[in-house]
Amino acid sequence: MNLLKSILSSLGKDAAKEVEERELELLQANVSLTTIERLKEELKGKKNLKEVLKDLLKSGKFEGTPVVLFVGTNGSGKTTAIAKLAKWYMDRGVHVIVAAADTFRAGSIEQLEEWRERIGFDLVKYHYGADPAAVAYEAVKRRKGVVLIDTAGRQETRRSLMEELKKIKRVVKPDYTVMVVDATQGVAALEQVRKFDEEVGIDGFIVTKLDVDEKGGLILSLCVETGKPVFFVSYGQGPDDFSPFNPEEYLDNLL
Ligand SMILES: Nc1nc2c(ncn2[C@@H]2O[C@H](COP(=O)(O)OP(=O)(O)O)[C@@H](O)[C@H]2O)c(=O)[nH]1
Ligand SMILES: [Mg+2]
Numbered sequence: 001m002n003l004l005k006s007i008l009s010s011l012g013k014d015a016a017k018e019v020e021e022r023e024l025e026l027l028q029a030n031v032s033l034t035t036i037e038r039l040k041e042e043l044k045g046k047k048n049l050k051e052v053l054k055d056l057l058k059s060g061k062f063e064g065t066p067v068v069l070f071v072g073t074n075g076s077g078k079t080t081a082i083a084k085l086a087k088w089y090m091d092r093g094v095h096v097i098v099a100a101a102d103t104f105r106a107g108s109i110e111q112l113e114e115w116r117e118r119i120g121f122d123l124v125k126y127h128y129g130a131d132p133a134a135v136a137y138e139a140v141k142r143r144k145g146v147v148l149i150d151t152a153g154r155q156e157t158r159r160s161l162m163e164e165l166k167k168i169k170r171v172v173k174p175d176y177t178v179m180v181v182d183a184t185q186g187v188a189a190l191e192q193v194r195k196f197d198e199e200v201g202i203d204g205f206i207v208t209k210l211d212v213d214e215k216g217g218l219i220l221s222l223c224v225e226t227g228k229p230v231f232f233v234s235y236g237q238g239p240d241d242f243s244p245f246n247p248e249e250y251l252d253n254l255l
Pocket of ligand 2: 078080
């Protein structure tokens, strides 16, 4: 009876007011202040917070057998997400080539070789210091299905990383450019997102480490502040700790 009452009362509740009441809770879950302020403005007069948030959250879907370029800062989880997405496609009978176009970070090629042994995707690799665009181009040339392009997260200078990513994009014209974002970075990640979007242009996100930042309020901020979708989420080190983003499940956990 109490449950029914609370459901009925939450249905009738003003969504903006509910955001206001839950402000601290949302901040603690790593939803940005900008997002909260925006929600308070935009949700005025609307009812049922969960329903209106569901409309703001976007779950992206890769159409067909795409070429996907992965970008993001060092340690955000690009290489791991690539291995998991490769497995996800291979479980569905799709051929996958991974391009080891992070030719900068020591160990990055070996990391992909280890994943290849476990998962069995095709790997195109050159050597450290090679032109990342050339590696990516070769992978696309050999394409039999999906192509996933790994990239470096950091260079001697930021500028050269952005130039490198732009060059890859020019040369291979990926179907999707996806930014991998570490949920534990919280609102600090939003600044990075703006930079990558301005410089390289991104189509959406894969959000990682949701096993560490369990509420993952960053996802709400990403959707509200960029209007771009989240394609997949990652929540662990295992190859199957990975799935398409499900807004409904996410909201049940956040609120
Ligand atoms: N707990 C946890 N760790 C992750 C997840 N995704 C990646 N990692 C770890 O984060 C670290 C950096 O990942 P990596 O894929 O090398 O990042 P990259 O530099 O962007 O390629 C590694 O130790 C990964 O095992 C995740 O969803 N949960
Ligand atoms: Mg990497």
